[in-house]
Amino acid sequence: MPTPTLPLTRTHRPLLLAPAGNWECAKAAIENGADAIYFGLERFNARMRAENFTEADLPELMAWLHQRGVKGYVTFNTLVFPQELPVAEQYLRSIILAGVDAAIVQDVGLCKLIRHLSPDFPIHASTQMTVTSAAGVEFAHELGCNLVVLARECSMKEIDKIQAQLGDRQISIPLEVFVHGALCVAYSGQCLTSESLGGRSANRGECAQACRMPYDLIVDDEVYHLGDRKYLLSPQDLAGLNVLPELVKTGVSCLKIEGRLKTPEYVASVTKVYRSALDRIAKDLGISVEPEKDLYDLEMAFSRGLYTGWFEGINNQALVHGRFGKKRGVYLGEVTRVYPDREAITISPISPIKAGDGIVFDCGHPDEREEGGRVYEVFKSGDLQSEVMLTFGRGMVNFRQVYIGDKIWKTSDPELDKQVRQTYAGDVPKFQRSLDLEIHGEVNQPLIAIARDEMGHVVQVESEILLVPAQNQPLTTDKLIAQLGRLGNTPFCLENLTSNLVGDLMLPVSALNQIRRELVTKLTNARSQPKSWQLSPTNKLTDLLPAVSQAYTNPPQLIILVRKLDQIPAAIESGISVIYCELEDPRKYREAVQLVRAAKQSKSNPPQIFVAPPRITKPGENWILEQVRSSDADGYLIRNYDHLEVFKNERCVADFALNIANPLTADYFYQNYTLDRLTASYDLNIDQLTALIRSCPRDWFEVTIHQHMPMFHMEHCVFCSFLSEGTDYTNCGRPCDEHQVKLRDRVGTEHILQADAGCRNTVFNGVAQTGAEYIHRLVELGVYNFRIEFVNESPETVSQTIGYYQQLLGGQISGSELWKSLKLSSQIGVTRGSLGV
Numbered sequence: 001m002p003t004p005t006l007p008l009t010r011t012h013r014p015l016l017l018a019p020a021g022n023w024e025c026a027k028a029a030i031e032n033g034a035d036a037i038y039f040g041l042e043r044f045n046a047r048m049r050a051e052n053f054t055e056a057d058l059p060e061l062m063a064w065l066h067q068r069g070v071k072g073y074v075t076f077n078t079l080v081f082p083q084e085l086p087v088a089e090q091y092l093r094s095i096i097l098a099g100v101d102a103a104i105v106q107d108v109g110l111c112k113l114i115r116h117l118s119p120d121f122p123i124h125a126s127t128q129m130t131v132t133s134a135a136g137v138e139f140a141h142e143l144g145c146n147l148v149v150l151a152r153e154c155s156m157k158e159i160d161k162i163q164a165q166l167g168d169r170q171i172s173i174p175l176e177v178f179v180h181g182a183l184c185v186a187y188s189g190q191c192l193t194s195e196s197l198g199g200r201s202a203n204r205g206e207c208a209q210a211c212r213m214p215y216d217l218i219v220d221d222e223v224y225h226l227g228d229r230k231y232l233l234s235p236q237d238l239a240g241l242n243v244l245p246e247l248v249k250t251g252v253s254c255l256k257i258e259g260r261l262k263t264p265e266y267v268a269s270v271t272k273v274y275r276s277a278l279d280r281i282a283k284d285l286g287i288s289v290e291p292e293k294d295l296y297d298l299e300m301a302f303s304r305g306l307y308t309g310w311f312e313g314i315n316n317q318a319l320v321h322g323r324f325g326k327k328r329g330v331y332l333g334e335v336t337r338v339y340p341d342r343e344a345i346t347i348s349p350i351s352p353i354k355a356g357d358g359i360v361f362d363c364g365h366p367d368e369r370e371e372g373g374r375v376y377e378v379f380k381s382g383d384l385q386s387e388v389m390l391t392f393g394r395g396m397v398n399f400r401q402v403y404i405g406d407k408i409w410k411t412s413d414p415e416l417d418k419q420v421r422q423t424y425a426g427d428v429p430k431f432q433r434s435l436d437l438e439i440h441g442e443v444n445q446p447l448i449a450i451a452r453d454e455m456g457h458v459v460q461v462e463s464e465i466l467l468v469p470a471q472n473q474p475l476t477t478d479k480l481i482a483q484l485g486r487l488g489n490t491p492f493c494l495e496n497l498t499s500n501l502v503g504d505l506m507l508p509v510s511a512l513n514q515i516r517r518e519l520v521t522k523l524t525n526a527r528s529q530p531k532s533w534q535l536s537p538t539n540k541l542t543d544l545l546p547a548v549s550q551a552y553t554n555p556p557q558l559i560i561l562v563r564k565l566d567q568i569p570a571a572i573e574s575g576i577s578v579i580y581c582e583l584e585d586p587r588k589y590r591e592a593v594q595l596v597r598a599a600k601q602s603k604s605n606p607p608q609i610f611v612a613p614p615r616i617t618k619p620g621e622n623w624i625l626e627q628v629r630s631s632d633a634d635g636y637l638i639r640n641y642d643h644l645e646v647f648k649n650e651r652c653v654a655d656f657a658l659n660i661a662n663p664l665t666a667d668y669f670y671q672n673y674t675l676d677r678l679t680a681s682y683d684l685n686i687d688q689l690t691a692l693i694r695s696c697p698r699d700w701f702e703v704t705i706h707q708h709m710p711m712f713h714m715e716h717c718v719f720c721s722f723l724s725e726g727t728d729y730t731n732c733g734r735p736c737d738e739h740q741v742k743l744r745d746r747v748g749t750e751h752i753l754q755a756d757a758g759c760r761n762t763v764f765n766g767v768a769q770t771g772a773e774y775i776h777r778l779v780e781l782g783v784y785n786f787r788i789e790f791v792n793e794s795p796e797t798v799s800q801t802i803g804y805y806q807q808l809l810g811g812q813i814s815g816s817e818l819w820k821s822l823k824l825s826s827q828i829g830v831t832r833g834s835l836g837v
Helices: 023-031 055-067 082-097 108-117 134-143 156-168 193-198 241-249 264-282 291-301 414-422 477-484 509-528 565-573 586-600 622-629 641-646 663-672 686-694 718-723 772-781 795-809 815-822
Strands: 015-019 036-040 071-076 102-105 123-125 147-149 175-181 216-219 222-224 237-239 254-257 330-339 344-347 358-362 372-380 388-392 407-412 433-441 446-453 458-466 492-501 557-562 578-581 608-611 635-638 652-654 677-679 701-707 710-714 741-744 750-755 761-764 785-789
Touching: 015 023, 015 264, 023 036, 023 055, 023 264, 055 071, 055 082, 055 509, 071 082, 082 108, 082 663, 082 686, 102 108, 108 123, 108 134, 108 663, 123 134, 134 147, 134 156, 134 641, 156 175, 156 241, 175 241, 175 264, 193 710, 216 718, 241 264, 241 291, 254 264, 264 291, 264 414, 291 330, 433 477, 446 509, 458 509, 477 492, 477 509, 557 565, 557 795, 565 578, 565 586, 565 795, 578 586, 586 608, 586 622, 622 641, 635 641, 663 677, 686 701, 686 772, 701 772, 701 795, 718 741, 718 750, 772 795, 772 815, 785 795, 795 815
Parallel strands: 015 036, 015 254, 036 071, 071 102, 102 123, 123 147, 147 175, 175 254, 433 492, 557 578, 557 785, 578 608, 608 635, 635 652, 652 677, 677 701, 701 785
Antiparallel strands: 175 237, 216 222, 216 741, 330 344, 330 407, 344 388, 358 372, 358 407, 372 388, 433 446, 446 458, 710 761, 741 750, 750 761
């Protein structure tokens, strides 16, 4: 048998990964050139509102995808609660056995479980893991991940730095980034807004999109008027098309399109545009033949406005325009005249408009009902060459609500929708993937054809008829290409053919056709075989569960977190033994430490002080962490993977941002890092928290029992965007130093806005919440570390609140009396677990 030659190395071209909320979306992705799709099952995925696939669908789905040369990744990208781990284990076994190409995972404990069950099944660290640095990538690598999806907030320069730092660390692991789709304003994995406001956790796939709602800006207790800008937290949609060549040069291995809740038409349109662009870039032909057409298709697919996101760095003015938070489409222009009696308006359109298109009139109040409808007729109007008149069906539009100057958006193009649907209609493959052929043979021997696809499958077919000397029409390379390249109605197209025939030979056309058909059949069968991942029949979940010790009888203690220097003396005077401090300016930590150390001189049992580094660390920001460490505090709150590295030789407490929601995650952090305690995830309600505590040694945990929930934590700076004309910290004038700012929602609650040392913003719930009614239940379980967090409270309020909780722990008041006295929201997390808890 001839030895196949190795194919030429192709230019680096990242995989294109498309979303699939259902079968039709999967087909739309395949037929428009996706290299892989990602999809969810009925549970444990971050888009629970999508139609999703079932566990029973997996074998058929994966066989179909692999036949078409497409990979399939299951999204397992939520936190998993203790009671759900046995079900998660069964899901994982089904996923691995079905030959799924990878699982996209958020939960640290779940990664540990996967690697215990299978040493080689690929794990992709989800963007929900909030990886923003080389330290984060290394953490995922050590956890057993095979690919890391970076946070959307990473710029191309930061991606380059991460790649370089990984090289310095001698770590080789593929990176993936989102290239198109909706942008969450908060860091994925760090958003607690839906949970805090509505009992729907983004870490459980139930985001309520509070970022798309209107807010009033309250500056120093006064409404700050911004005109029609109300959507202060709603970013434009990400579109990386214009920077795609530069993005490819960063060396990322996969480009991901967001949209598992979107339509098949959206999936088809966006996938097609990026497929074409990537193919052109690989051939050094530029991004697009028709850039205006591509932009039009992307905007019509779905658009809240398109922008390059954070790829080119931070521009707070461009990221969030603030004028709407919902789909608009293509901007047409403004109304120039209104003719109510003729059911018509005039416009000088800057984009094409035709009869049948759907439009909406934007009068600057997107939260109210807007007029709109389908255009009935388009014709030239008046003397202006550019002006046209649009007429509408009788009664379709209330023209008394349409005014000169209203913006007009095209929201629907039926003709385009029809064209898009045709790209994935029917059963005949529309998108073909390349294969290479090698032809071998000599006189009186069979012709041997070897086919190799892009995924590395190799098949061989021999002719039943022997080759004979050619009299007048030998099998030239061109003739072989013409006959064997007739691959219409198959998933393949011929890219290269190499002929190694010896001499001028001949074979009947019918024999060549038979070879072609057999090659297609063999290659299709080879591709459809499920991946054979290793799966241990003996390794199981229970092997990984930590040993549970007896409940401790230590007296309960309060730990106080302050965010203002003047709150520290109030905590000290209340007799608190452990104080956490989180300040915007890390340089002030030395002063905080000195305040506490001064108290040590006058107290027999002086308090300890732990300080908190910023929640996010990006390349080039470790100087902030060194500044924090220079405070010489007693310990540090650990909130990300860089903290685990920088503070590894210090006393540390794992904070809520590490998303510790089950015993596997708790055990991983406790056993692999030097940590005094673990803070339980804020996604747990009381029953889930109880299950977590019972499944681990009780002295591992501290529980936050009182707090203003940190809802949004975001790269987007509201101070810069709406209180300055600057684009970032270099030119904003730092209004965050001069003003107290809140965001007032639709029900009138004013949520507190604060910046940190990295100019990232946190929105804290304006209403504090308490778990006071559950505190005795937790004490009985063996918990004795309870945290109270303050934001902007006065020293008097701090003292009063601490006093109430001390009375509660002393049995002098009940939990219900406490929360009624403080007028708090009585809850300890509000996540609705998937078991209905």
